[in-house]
Amino acid sequence: MSTPTADLLAELADIGRDPVRGGYTRPGLGEAELELRAWFMEQAARRGLEVELDRNGIVWAWWLPEGSDRSGAVITGSHLDSVPGGGAYDGPLGVVSALRAFDLLREGAEFPTRPLALVVFPEEEGSRFGVPCLGSRLVTGALTPERARSLTDADGATFPEAARTAGIDPDTIGPDPERFADIHAFVELHVEQGRGLEDLGQPVAIGRSILAHGRWHVEIHGRGDHAGTTRMQDRHDPMVALADAILAVREAAEQVDEARGTVGRLRAIPGGTNVIASRADLWFDLRHRDESVVRELLARITERIRAAGEREGCTVEVHEESFSGEVRFDPQLRTRLEAALPDAPVLDTGAGHDAGVLASVIPTGMLYVRNPSGTSHAPDEGASDDDAEAGSVALATALEALMR
Numbered sequence: 562m563s564t565p566t567a568d569l570l571a572e573l574a575d576i577g578r579d580p581v582r583g584g585y586t587r588p589g590l591g592e593a594e595l596e597l598r599a600w601f602m603e604q605a606a607r608r609g610l611e612v613e614l615d616r617n618g619i620v621w622a623w624w625l626p627e628g629s630d631r632s633g634a635v636i637t638g639s640h641l642d643s644v645p646g647g648g649a650y651d652g653p654l655g656v657v658s659a660l661r662a663f664d665l666l667r668e669g670a671e672f673p674t675r676p677l678a679l680v681v682f683p684e685e686e687g688s689r690f691g692v693p694c695l696g697s698r699l700v701t702g703a704l705t706p707e708r709a710r711s712l713t714d715a716d717g718a719t720f721p722e723a724a725r726t727a728g729i730d731p732d733t734i735g736p737d738p739e740r741f742a743d744i745h746a747f748v749e750l751h752v753e754q755g756r757g758l759e760d761l762g763q764p765v766a767i768g769r770s771i772l773a774h775g776r777w778h779v780e781i782h783g784r785g786d787h788a789g790t791t792r793m794q795d796r797h798d799p800m801v802a803l804a805d806a807i808l809a810v811r812e813a814a815e816q817v818d819e820a821r822g823t824v825g826r827l828r829a830i831p832g833g834t835n836v837i838a839s840r841a842d843l844w845f846d847l848r849h850r851d852e853s854v855v856r857e858l859l860a861r862i863t864e865r866i867r868a869a870g871e872r873e874g875c876t877v878e879v880h881e882e883s884f885s886g887e888v889r890f891d892p893q894l895r896t897r898l899e900a901a902l903p904d905a906p907v908l909d910t911g912a913g914h915d916a917g918v919l920a921s922v923i924p925t926g927m928l929y930v931r932n933p934s935g936t937s938h939a940p941d942e943g944a945s946d947d948d949a950e951a952g953s954v955a956l957a958t959a960l961e962a963l964m965r
C-alpha cells in the first residue's frame with residue numbers, strides 16, 4: 562500500500578517525463594519545473610500557508626505563530642528541476658516530504674512554536690544554464706547577478722528571458738542578506754544518491770559533508786571542412802582533441818584516491834556525419850574532499866587538453882562554470898539532529914545541494930532517505946513508499962525539535 566508521502570510524489574508522476582531518454586527531464590525555469598512549482602504553490606495555499614516568490618525565484622510557504630513575524634524561522638525544502646533523463650526523487654522527494662512533515666506537525670498544533678517555511682529552489686542541477694544551485698547561489702551572493710544575466714541555455718535562450726517566464730524580474734536578482742539574517746536552521750531532505758543506507762540497513766541518515774566540486778566547459782576550435790575531400794594530414798579536427806580530453810579527465814581522476822572526474826556532455830559543431838567539425842565542446846565535472854586536489858586535477862587536465870589541441874592545430878579555451886569548496890554541515894545543528902533521530906547514521910556525500918550553498922550563511926543540515934538501487938541522476942533512482950514516509954516522519958521529528 563502506498564503512503565501519504567508516496568501519494569504526494571505520485572501526483573508529479575506525469576510532469577516532465579522524457580520519452581526519449583527515459584525518466585524525467587525538468588530543466589530549470591522550463592515548462593515542467595514551472596508546472597511542478599505551481600503544483601507546490603497550490604498545495605501550500607490549500608494548507609493555508611502564506612506563499613511568496615522571492616526576487617531570486619525561491620518559493621517560500623510560511624506557517625507562522627499567531628501574530629508573529631518571520632524571525633527565527635526553521636526552513637525545509639529542496640528543488641523540483643532535474644538533470645536530463647533523471648529520476649523522480651532527486652529534489653521532489655525533499656519538497657513533498659516538507660509538505661508531509663508540515664501536515665504531521667499541523668495535526669499536533671494549530672500554530673507553530675517558531676515560524677516554519679517550506680522552500681523550493683529553482684535550477685538546482687544547473688542542467689539548463691550550467692550553474693548548479695542558481696537560486697541559492699544568487700541569494701547568498703555566491704553568483705553575481707551580472708553573471709546570472711549573462712547565462713544562456715543550449716537553445717540560445719537567455720537567463721533573463723527564462724526568469725521573466727517564471728515571474729522573476731532579472732533586474733532585481735542578487736544577494737538578499739536580510740532574508741537570511743534571522744533564520745534559525747535549514748534542513749534539506751534528499752533521496753540518498755549512493756548505497757550508504759542500503760548497506761547499513763537503515764531508512765534515514767543525517768548528512769555531515771559534501772565534497773568540493775566544480776564544472777568546466779571546454780571549447781576546442783578547429784577548422785570545418787569536407788569529410789571526403791580533405792586529406793588526413795590537412796585537418797584541424799577538434800573532435801580528435803576532444804577524444805583525448807575525455808581520457809584526460811578519466812585518467813587524472815583515476816590517479817588520485819577518492820577523486821571523481823566525469824565528462825557527461827559533448828557537442829560537435831555543426832554536427833554532420835560528413836562534416837569535419839569546426840568546433841567541439843565538452844563539459845567536465847571534478848570532485849574531491851580537498852579543493853586543492855580538485856585544482857591540481859584541473860591544472861593537469863587543462864594542460865593535457867591544450868597539448869592535444871596543439872597537436873591537431875586547434876585552439877582550446879577552458880571556462881569555469883561553477884566551483885564549490887568542501888562543505889561541513891553545522892556541527893551544533895547536527896548534534897541536535899542526532900539527538901532527535903538517535904537511530905540515524907551520519908553520512909558524507911559527493912552530491913551537491915542547495916543546502917551546501919546555504920551552509921555558508923545559516924546553520925544547515927541534511928537528511929537522506931535510503932535508495933535501494935544506490936543509483937541517481939538516472940531513472941532507477943528511488944525509495945520505497947515506506948522509506949519515503951519514514952523520511953517525512955524523521956523530518957517532522959527534526960523540525961519539531963528545532964522549532965522548540
Ligand code: GLV
Pocket residue numbers: 685686693911912913914
Ligand atoms: C547535483 O545533484 C550534483 O551533485 O551535481
Ligand code: MN
Pocket residue numbers: 640651652685751913914
Ligand atoms: Mn538534488
Ligand code: MN
Pocket residue numbers: 644651686938
Ligand atoms: Mn541532482
Ligand code: MN
Pocket residue numbers: 780878
Ligand atoms: Mn569562449
